[in-house]
Amino acid sequence: MQITILGGGGFLGRKLAHRLAADGALDGQAITGLTLFDLAAPAPVEAPFAVRCLGGNIADAEAAKAAVPPGTDVVVHLAAVVSAQAEADFDLGLTVNLHGTLAVLQACRALPKPPRVVFTSSVASFSGGQEARLEDDARQMPGNSYGAEKAAAELLLQDASRRGMLDAVSLRLPTVIIRPGRPNKAASSFVSAILREPLLGLETELPVPEEFALWICSPRRAVDWFLHAMAMDTAPLGLDRGINPPGRSATVGKMLSALEAVAGPEARARVKPVPDAAIEAIVGTWPASFTAERARRLHGFSEQESLEEIVEAFIADDLAATRAERGL
Amino acid sequence: MQITILGGGGFLGRKLAHRLAADGALDGQAITGLTLFDLAAPAPVEAPFAVRCLGGNIADAEAAKAAVPPGTDVVVHLAAVVSAQAEADFDLGLTVNLHGTLAVLQACRALPKPPRVVFTSSVASFSGGQEARLEDDARQMPGNSYGAEKAAAELLLQDASRRGMLDAVSLRLPTVIIRPGRPNKAASSFVSAILREPLLGLETELPVPEEFALWICSPRRAVDWFLHAMAMDTAPLGLDRGINPPGRSATVGKMLSALEAVAGPEARARVKPVPDAAIEAIVGTWPASFTAERARRLHGFSEQESLEEIVEAFIADDLAATRAERGL
């Protein structure tokens, strides 16, 4: 089984690569090769199979083809320009998030056997805001360019699946916490920062009120979902390739209480409320909850741990590396 | 007021151009110039204002810019590859229906003042089939590439509207009957053919059962909708730029009865049932009905005439020209 991870140098791509290396197999089938593709060639991963690391722009047809060579069984397409950046640079977002996905589509279609494509769409492709608890058939009415590009890309991958050019599963990921490393250009960057920075001993700003709720998931569960989506039977999906996986709805206040429970009141005290209307304008349109009934009915999409466990998992998996990366 | 019609040489583009020429004004404002753009430069239209006829490919950035010169107030974007053709040639459909609309977006965004853009999406961007009566918030789950491209283009125009690059209204048109001229490459071509061909004295085939229902509208009402969408206040639309206008749900049997009422039993007898699974597979996924409540609440989107009146309107407006065009 040959696998490609596009955006394989990013947060979730890296975690997935390490998990595949540790497992050596996917759904009982031995992995024979892994291609990691990102803007700059990702650092190699120690694995019991060949790992190929490629740099390139996913929106470039030739680069996309090189990343998805003949024999590829599964493509996990994570390469993207995130929300605040796509909002700040319309053309860049369109190029990477829409044209990039079309380049992936064309590369997959050129393969002799249509590969499974796991695409990461986002909660940001929906509207509804704080009051929402969206059903699975809710329409995507994005209030930001990133979400519009993700939803448009979903439509095209769904159509390509119907035509048999590839076999897509589009996971509308919740906000994944806790992201390691540095703050990034996602509008939701603060959701990880309010937990990560205090654990590093640093102060950080909270741009929304404590009652503000978000639909979140942990990186461990996101990787579990990828593994399931990479191997699941797609026949029951029919035309509809979009899945709202079972995240968790949590207020910022509850997240900070979990931080306090794990790391003490001094950690929580490092979070300073500094309202930011621009951030709230973007994340305020994202729905705070989903029913995720379809994902649960399909089975195999695992449920979230408690918020305390999510904080503890970050400490176990990522704190030391984040400290090292940031020279702390 | 300067207006551009993209796809201005087509069925509805031509009708709209003639109507603008007859009115000389839009919503009380004098029209000062009209650009008609199509693959081949459309024939000029006699009008009380300057008419510019341009040929080019809408997916070509330079051609799109030339079609939408500075000073353009309204763009009616009708240029498209229709359903059966987009299904037969995936790349052509993607190029014209998706990349073409992106070229229109970029051309509009380059203007000093964001123009109104009236986009024609389609009932084919929805699923649901014969049993459906879709609410306004139904999601678009297209069962054909044409519909997927239209729905993706809607998302991008909606986002561009939110960003103030242009000001879009996307009309999800029903199947427009009776189309003059020759049968075309739309999967729904037969819906017009079963009325038009008998009126020309010709036999024609009916690929679906008589109980088969479709969501239809007349060309006169489609043009009325365009005029309304070109001038309406878009503030009440908010984020959601998609409108399901008030078509009519009608079975093929009712259409044939209207034909018989207007043109006699000998006309109806020219329609021969010849089931075609490929055609039914495409049109069978389109919803047969919509509530169209939002369009009615917004006012200004006029209701359909009776089926008999639609047949009579074709005889009055298009029969002679169709005879001449086809040498009958």
Ligand SMILES: NC(=O)c1ccc[n+]([C@@H]2O[C@H](COP(=O)([O-])OP(=O)(O)OC[C@H]3O[C@@H](n4cnc5c(N)ncnc54)[C@H](O)[C@@H]3O)[C@@H](O)[C@H]2O)c1
């Ligand atoms: N992390 C989240 O909270 C979250 C939530 C919803 C959806 N998602 C989606 O999940 C995916 C993975 O998220 P992540 O947090 O790992 O993101 P990330 O930003 O850490 O990783 C994305 C990777 O894509 C790469 N990339 C960007 N432009 C590229 C280009 N033109 N060519 C090649 N590579 C390019 C980046 O270099 C980066 O390494 C993304 O598609 C993201 O939109 C993430």
Ligand SMILES: NC(=O)c1ccc[n+]([C@@H]2O[C@H](COP(=O)([O-])OP(=O)(O)OC[C@H]3O[C@@H](n4cnc5c(N)ncnc54)[C@H](O)[C@@H]3O)[C@@H](O)[C@H]2O)c1
């Ligand atoms: N007529 C219907 O029943 C119906 C129903 C739903 C939606 N629509 C939509 O309404 C619009 C108008 O419909 P119509 O019936 O007048 O279609 P039509 O096919 O008669 O007109 C479309 C025009 O677009 C032109 N065109 C195609 N590719 C082009 C390109 N690359 N560059 C420039 N021009 C190009 C064609 O030459 C044609 O003249 C279309 O967008 C169609 O998808 C029509």
